[in-house]
Amino acid sequence: MSDVIDRENYSDEYLLDILKNNRVVAMVGASPNWNRPSSFAMKYLQSKGYRVIPVNPVALGQEILGEKVYANLKEIPVKVDIVDIFRRSEAVPPIVDDAIAIGAKVVWMQLGVRHDEAAAKAERAGLKVVMNRCMKIEFGRLSGELSWSGINSGIISSKRRKLIA
Amino acid sequence: MTKRNDAYGFETRAIHAGAQPDPVTGARNTPIYQTNAYVFDDVDHAASLFNLQTFGYIYTRLTNPTVAVLEERVANLEGGRGAVACATGHASQLLALFSLMQPGDEFISSRYLYGGSITQFVHTFKKFGWHVHLVDPHDPENFRRALTPKCKAIFGEQLTNPGGVVIDLEAIAKIAHEAGIPFIVDNTIGSPYLSQPLAWGADIVTHSMTKFLGGHGTSMGGIVVESGKFDWGQNDKFPTMTQPDPAYHGLTFYETFGDFGYTMKTRAVGLRDLGPSLSPLNAFMILTGIESLPVRMERHVSNAQKIADYLEGHPAVAWVSYAGLKSSRYYELAKKYLPKGAGSVFTFGVKGGYEAGVRVVENVQIFSHLANVGDTRSLILHPASTTHRQLTDEQRATAGAGPDVVRLSIGLETVEDLIRDLDQALAIALRRGKKAAE
Numbered sequence: 001m002s003d004v005i006d007r008e009n010y011s012d013e014y015l016l017d018i019l020k021n022n023r024v025v026a027m028v029g030a031s032p033n034w035n036r037p038s039s040f041a042m043k044y045l046q047s048k049g050y051r052v053i054p055v056n057p058v059a060l061g062q063e064i065l066g067e068k069v070y071a072n073l074k075e076i077p078v079k080v081d082i083v084d085i086f087r088r089s090e091a092v093p094p095i096v097d098d099a100i101a102i103g104a105k106v107v108w109m110q111l112g113v114r115h116d117e118a119a120a121k122a123e124r125a126g127l128k129v130v131m132n133r134c135m136k137i138e139f140g141r142l143s144g145e146l147s148w149s150g151i152n153s154g155i156i157s158s159k160r161r162k163l164i165a
Numbered sequence: 166m167t168k169r170n171d172a173y174g175f176e177t178r179a180i181h182a183g184a185q186p187d188p189v190t191g192a193r194n195t196p197i198y199q200t201n202a203y204v205f206d207d208v209d210h211a212a213s214l215f216n217l218q219t220f221g222y223i224y225t226r227l228t229n230p231t232v233a234v235l236e237e238r239v240a241n242l243e244g245g246r247g248a249v250a251c252a253t254g255h256a257s258q259l260l261a262l263f264s265l266m267q268p269g270d271e272f273i274s275s276r277y278l279y280g281g282s283i284t285q286f287v288h289t290f291k292k293f294g295w296h297v298h299l300v301d302p303h304d305p306e307n308f309r310r311a312l313t314p315k316c317k318a319i320f321g322e323q324l325t326n327p328g329g330v331v332i333d334l335e336a337i338a339k340i341a342h343e344a345g346i347p348f349i350v351d352n353t354i355g356s357p358y359l360s361q362p363l364a365w366g367a368d369i370v371t372h373s374m375t376k377f378l379g380g381h382g383t384s385m386g387g388i389v390v391e392s393g394k395f396d397w398g399q400n401d402k403f404p405t406m407t408q409p410d411p412a413y414h415g416l417t418f419y420e421t422f423g424d425f426g427y428t429m430k431t432r433a434v435g436l437r438d439l440g441p442s443l444s445p446l447n448a449f450m451i452l453t454g455i456e457s458l459p460v461r462m463e464r465h466v467s468n469a470q471k472i473a474d475y476l477e478g479h480p481a482v483a484w485v486s487y488a489g490l491k492s493s494r495y496y497e498l499a500k501k502y503l504p505k506g507a508g509s510v511f512t513f514g515v516k517g518g519y520e521a522g523v524r525v526v527e528n529v530q531i532f533s534h535l536a537n538v539g540d541t542r543s544l545i546l547h548p549a550s551t552t553h554r555q556l557t558d559e560q561r562a563t564a565g566a567g568p569d570v571v572r573l574s575i576g577l578e579t580v581e582d583l584i585r586d587l588d589q590a591l592a593i594a595l596r597r598g599k600k601a602a603e
Contacts, residue, residue, distance in 0.1 A: 009170075011170050012170055013170075035216075035413075035414050035415055035416055037420060037421045039218075040217075040218045040421065043213065043218050043219070044218065044219055047213075047219065111423045112423070134423065137422075137423070140220050144185070145220035145221070146220060147183060147233055147234075147237050148220050148221065148222065148228060148230070148233050149220060149228060149233070149247070149425075149428070149429065149432065150228070150232075150233055150236030150237060150240065150247050150248050150249055150250070150428060150432065151236075151237065151240070151246065151247040151425050151428065152182070152183075152237055152240040152241045152245060152246055152247060152248075153183075153237065154170065154241070155185075156171075156173045156177060156178065156181045156182060157181075157185055158181070158185070158186065159185065159186070160185060160186045160187070160188045160191060161185040161186075161188050162188055
């Protein structure tokens with residue numbers, strides 16, 4: 001069991017590396033309902049230049065925010081960088097297996113989603129893992145936008161703030 | 166091995182947290198964004214902002230870039246997750262509870278409170294259908310004994326005004342958490358430099374930033390800070406956090422925003438609909454004050470200690486209530502919760518009662534006789550005839566504002582000057598008292 005990554009406290013450097021160096025996100029559990037957290041995250045990430053591909057067997061055949069919905073990761077025809085999981089923790093292991101199979105670089109589990117065993121498996125396969133964090137919130141925090149709502153970013157810097165390019 | 170974030174000391178964070186040079190101009194200090202509104206990129210951008218789908222500015226009643234820096238600054242210094250700034254300390258109490266309470270709900274509060282809080286809790290909150298139970302915090306179990314199924318929060322003031330009561334944060338937090346409700350602490354008199362309630366289990370902290378945070382007696386302000394650690398979903402007591410909000414198309418704040426859901430709710434509903442917003446200029450003034458909070462508080466405490474020591478031996482003084490004195494019943498608790506010092510607001514009793522108290526406050530030459538605390542200037546007040554005047558005799562007594570009580574807020578002047586000022590005023594009170602008795 002890998003203890004190299006502290007699963008409670010990811011450093012800003014670790015998260016920035018993931019957010020800056022990846023572009024295609026497969027969002028597993030993306031909801032077609034516009035007012036759900038996954039929809040908020042998808043819309044935000046799209047506005048920041050990420051390509052977000054929704055995966056949700058329940059919404060198969062639909063389009064969410066202009067993207068065709070796939071039934072599972074293996075059916076996505078393009079290379080996926082990050083697998084972003086908006087599902088219950090119990091549902092994570094098969095998703096991680098698929099993420100490894102399709103050659104994704106990162107498994108990102110959203111708020112409240114955590115599976116230490118699946119995380120360790122992904123790390124052993126060479127993937128980076130983030131658990132119990134929201135991609136939108138972390139992007140917002142590190143780019144300074146979350147601070148606009150009075151949230152403590154934890155960042156101390158004398159450099160001009162710029163959005164993650 | 167992943168690198169850990171660097172940890173920064175309080176002094177560094179008091180200057181830098183929340184602020185970075187302006188991206189466009191490079192301006193180092195935080196600009197005063199004295200603007201009411203902000204342009205949208207297009208209608209879609211506008212809609213995303215209104216629906217809370219993206220971060221950004223719409224209208225200064227809700228968010229403002231200068232105020233945002235202050236919110237992050239105070240959240241950081243308190244060790245919190247997020248904060249909502251507002252117009253006054255009174256407003257911070259209203260907003261903190263508005264996100265939790267429905268008509269018919271109750272809350273428990275320490276009865277040792279600033280007089281304005283007592284009036285607000287007992288009289289005005291009744292109009293919303295909120296009912297407060299006031300208890301004696303000296304025995305924390307009193308909070309447990311007062312619990313009812315409709316209680317949604319426990320509230321306490323640390324280093325109370327004027328009584329200087331130090332409350333047992335850890336014990337009260339435990340009781341609140343066993344009941345599944347948050348513990349809110351007014352940390353105004355300590356400031357985060359001396360007192361860190363969130364570190365002891367409190368869930369929410371409020372301030373009148375008007376006092377020590379601003380520090381110079383210039384700008385009114387209030388703030389609500391959350392720890393981000395309270396689980397709003399642990400029971401069904403907080404539908405405002407865990408149920409769909411009709412004002413946001415059925416958005417559930419705790420689900421969507423997680424550990425800063427309470428901050429978002431307080432801003433997006435409380436601040437938005439009640440409107441006690443902080444002006445950008447006031448936010449700037451308070452930010453400037455906070456930069457020197459550490460050095461100011463150190464001097465406030467060292468001056469206060471010297472003055473309390475001097476008063477304790479004074480013939481015209483019946484008693485001194487300052488937790489930095491070994492004679493204080495709060496001395497040990499203060500060592501635990503306020504290790505850097507027991508603040509600089511304390512009371513003493515003048516021999517000669519009400520009349521003597523009035524004479525002292527009217528005869529000082531350097532101390533300013535006014536209703537405020539936490540200024541660079543030393544302040545003096547006779548609570549019985551002013552801030553606590555609207556209470557009953559019993560409420561005054563329990564709040565530590567009896568007829569002979571004089572409250573001091575020790576400032577940053579040369580301490581020898583302050584001592585000489587009190588000395589001459591006390592001499593006048595003593596002399597006139599003797600004359601009146603003849």
